[in-house]
Amino acid sequence: AMALSGPEQPAPNPPPACAGTNLLEAAERANPTAYQTILDRTKAITNAEGLLWRIEKPGMPPSYLFGTIHVTDDRAVAIARSMEKYIEGAHSVATELGEFMSPGMQAALAMKAAFRALTDHTDTAALIPSEEDRRRVADVLTRLDLDPDKMLHVPPWLLVSAFALPPCEFARQKLSLPPVDEVIVDTGKRLGIEVVGLETIDEQLDAIQSLDPKLLARSITIVAQKKERADDIFATLMALYQEQRVGELLPVMEILVDATSEDVAADRALTLTLLEKRNLVMRKRAEPLIDAGPAFIAVGALHLVGEHGLVELFRQDGYTVTRVQ
Structure with a gap:
């Protein structure tokens, strides 16, 4: 999304907030069976709850692991601001890309993404067989203020982050929020704490570009088919983040968005590839910072969850990792 959003504009006063209905609350009332299925599936996910974790080893000061969400929404930003007391006293703050919003990093990201797009001749439209679905994707691009005539023919990896956001949040990300x-x-x-990145821009782009373009095009198509629910999906995402119920995000999307079993399998394959491969890199880069600690490590919340998530990976390496309520 960063590479697509164009030059920053000054923030209007007030910036547009995202509306929408929490699908999970609606399901609890109207479809208790689906709601119970989500809870049951979540129970099977390791470390499904919690945004902040303490990382300890004997003789070492504690470090912290925090699950972020890549949005500007005021509710999420308030949670991030509340982390200051855990950041104070750290020797390093590590995020996925470090100072990724700096003009230099943004320019490098845009340039690298543009170069890769020029040398990758995968055409998103050619991967979407139905003309009606191509129209739907074009409609979402228009809502995001992107030129459909041009953007329908870029590779799908360049579009997937923009399609992950409803237009209201995409608009906020184009402002300086x-x-x-x-x-x-x-x-x-x-x-005055050193800020470091756990990945390089090229590593992150490599991970996204390595995903199966057919699966990415299918994922984009599903978003376009459900575009009327984009605000509701985002509202659900934000509610779960606020309640620290991170692991529920995957079963919620599978069950409440009426996805077919093929689409669920495709989406899960994308998610796992994007998370699990990168978790191994993050683990390798974070552990020296923890050992030299204290460190405050902040990465997307889904990187923490599951048997291949960072909480479990750190435990495998001999650290005690405890949820901070």
């Missing part, structure tokens, strides 16, 4: 990760970076810098 800080997302959660940037709030953490800014807090660290203000406190």
Whole structure:
């Protein structure tokens, strides 16, 4: 999304907030069976709840692991601001890309993404067989203020982050509003703490570009088919984040968005590839910071969850990792 959003505009007063209905609350009332299925599936997910975790080893000061969400929504930003007391005293603050909102990083990201797009001749429209679905995707691009004639023919990896957001949040990201990760970076810098990235831009782009373009095009198509529910899906996402019920995000989307079993399998394959491969890199880069600690590590919340999530990976390496309520 960053590479697509164009030059920042000054924030209007007040910036547009996202509306929408929490689908989970609606399901609890109207479809208790589906609601119970979500709860049952979540129970099977390791470390499904919790945004902040303490990482300890004997003789070492405790470090912290925080699950972010890559949005500017005021509710999420308030949670990020509340992390200051855990950031204070850290020797390092580590996020996925470090100071990714700096003009230099943004320019590098845009340039690298543009170069990759020029040398990758995968055409999103050619991967969407139905003309009606191509129209739907074009409609979402228009809502996002992107030129459908041009953007329908870029590779799907370039579109997938934009399609992950409803138009209201995409519009906020085009303004100079800080997302959660940037709030953490800014807090660290203000406190005079070194800010480091656990990945490079190229590594993150490699991970996204390595995903199966057919699956990505299908994922984009599903979003376009459900575009009327984009605000509701985002409202559900934000409610779960606020309640620290991170692991529920996957079963909620599968069950409440009426996805077919093929689409669920495709989406799960994308998610796992994007998370699990990168978790191994993050683990390798974070552990020296923890050992030299204390460190405050902030990465997307889904990186923490599951048997291949960072909480479990750190435990495998001999750290005691405990949820902070």
